[in-house]
Amino acid sequence: xxxxxxxxxxxxxxxxxxxxxxxxxxxxxxxxxxxxxxxxxxxxxxxxxxxxxxxxxxxxxxxxxxxxxxxxxxxxxxxxxxxxxxxxxxxxxxxxxxxxxxxxxxxxxxxxxxxxxxxxxxxxxxxxxxxxxxxxxxxxxxxxxxxxxxxxxxxxxxxxx
Amino acid sequence: xxxxxxxxxxxxxxxxxxxxxxxxxxxxxxxxxxxxxxxxxxxxxxxxxxxxxxxxxxxxxxxxxxxxxxxxxxxxxxxxxxxxxxxxxxxxxxxxxxxxxxxxxxxxxxxxxxxxxxxxxxxxxxxxxxxxxxxxxxxxxxxxxxxxxxxxxxxxxxxxxxxxxxxxxxxxxxxxxxxxxxxxxxxxxx
Numbered sequence: 001x002x003x004x005x006x007x008x009x010x011x012x013x014x015x016x017x018x019x020x021x022x023x024x025x026x027x028x029x030x031x032x033x034x035x036x037x038x039x040x041x042x043x044x045x046x047x048x049x050x051x052x053x054x055x056x057x058x059x060x061x062x063x064x065x066x067x068x069x070x071x072x073x074x075x076x077x078x079x080x081x082x083x084x085x086x087x088x089x090x091x092x093x094x095x096x097x098x099x100x101x102x103x104x105x106x107x108x109x110x111x112x113x114x115x116x117x118x119x120x121x122x123x124x125x126x127x128x129x130x131x132x133x134x135x136x137x138x139x140x141x142x143x144x145x146x147x148x149x150x151x152x153x154x155x156x157x158x159x160x161x
Numbered sequence: 162x163x164x165x166x167x168x169x170x171x172x173x174x175x176x177x178x179x180x181x182x183x184x185x186x187x188x189x190x191x192x193x194x195x196x197x198x199x200x201x202x203x204x205x206x207x208x209x210x211x212x213x214x215x216x217x218x219x220x221x222x223x224x225x226x227x228x229x230x231x232x233x234x235x236x237x238x239x240x241x242x243x244x245x246x247x248x249x250x251x252x253x254x255x256x257x258x259x260x261x262x263x264x265x266x267x268x269x270x271x272x273x274x275x276x277x278x279x280x281x282x283x284x285x286x287x288x289x290x291x292x293x294x295x296x297x298x299x300x301x302x303x304x305x306x307x308x309x310x311x312x313x314x315x316x317x318x319x320x321x322x323x324x325x326x327x328x329x330x331x332x333x334x335x336x337x338x339x340x341x342x343x344x345x346x347x348x349x350x351x
Contacts, residue, residue, distance in 0.1 A: 051287050
């Protein structure tokens with residue numbers, strides 16, 4: 001028989017190794033001084049580690065636990081836990097559907113929208129500058145402007161240029 | 162909504178029956194679970210984190226999660242294995258946070274000032290040596306040894322509680338015990 005694996009010696013020292021493997025290992029240890037020494041070292045370590053035995057009995061978690069539960073009693077109640085869980089699932093579904101829709105339809109470049117319409121004062125000033133009369137408020141569409149007569153002084157001014 | 166405390170005493174019930182009652186809002190059932198398992202959970206957390214205050218805080222958080230999960234708990238695994246899994250995850254979380262701010266790591270190897278006195282004066286030094294040797298192990302090895310040597314879990318149960326494979330647990334334990342043997346080589350039982 002080959003030497004016993006270290007993990008099985010650990011299990012044997014911890015009393016975890018079950019028959020029939022346990023019996024095989026014990027028979028081997030009886031014949032193999034190398035494995036016997038390895039096992040004794042492991043068993044010795046096992047006992048040494050067992051000396052660390054903190055005393056827990058004086059401690060009671062309940063008072064502190066009650067405070068934590070009371071601090072979040074609404075959120076901790078199973079009903080609200082379920083509501084929160086359902087909400088998280090719903091949010092995840094909505095995000096998934098949105099992402100899927102976006103991926104399926106790809107983002108289209110935004111088309112240029114209608115240009116902003118100039119205010120009435122700006123339009124009127126522009127008409128004056130061009131020498132046309134703005135009559136949009138009283139005329140049907142398409143008949144909102146007529147040429148304005150050129151002032152006499154303006155014609156005289158042109159002649160001086 | 163007020164918790165349901167009208168049901169009869171819960172001391173004789175199984176863990177699964179207590180979870181079912183806790184799921185209906187019965188605080189007494191949760192209290193019985195706490196009384197029944199707090200030593201295991203605090204023991205695991207204390208040995209892993211090295212401080213009683215942190216261990217108790219983690220243990221309380223474990224039972225808060227037990228309470229939250231009670232309504233939907235399904236007995237697919239052994240209750241204690243599931244409990245150890247919760248405790249292990251929270252210990253890891255605490256350890257990661259502590260590693261970030263370095264506060265807990267600086268104090269982990271030795272008992273804090275708020276710790277209760279160790280068992281006897283005669284054994285204090287030996288216990289401290291063991292505690293320090295375990296604390297000096299890498300996190301995974303330390304957790305494996307704590308679950309195996311002190312919590313009494315088998316390799317399979319450690320795998321269930323940690324999410325590691327059984328072969329990973331075995332190699333982790335072999336390395337951990339080898340490291341401990343080196344650290345404690347000059348120490349013998351009296």
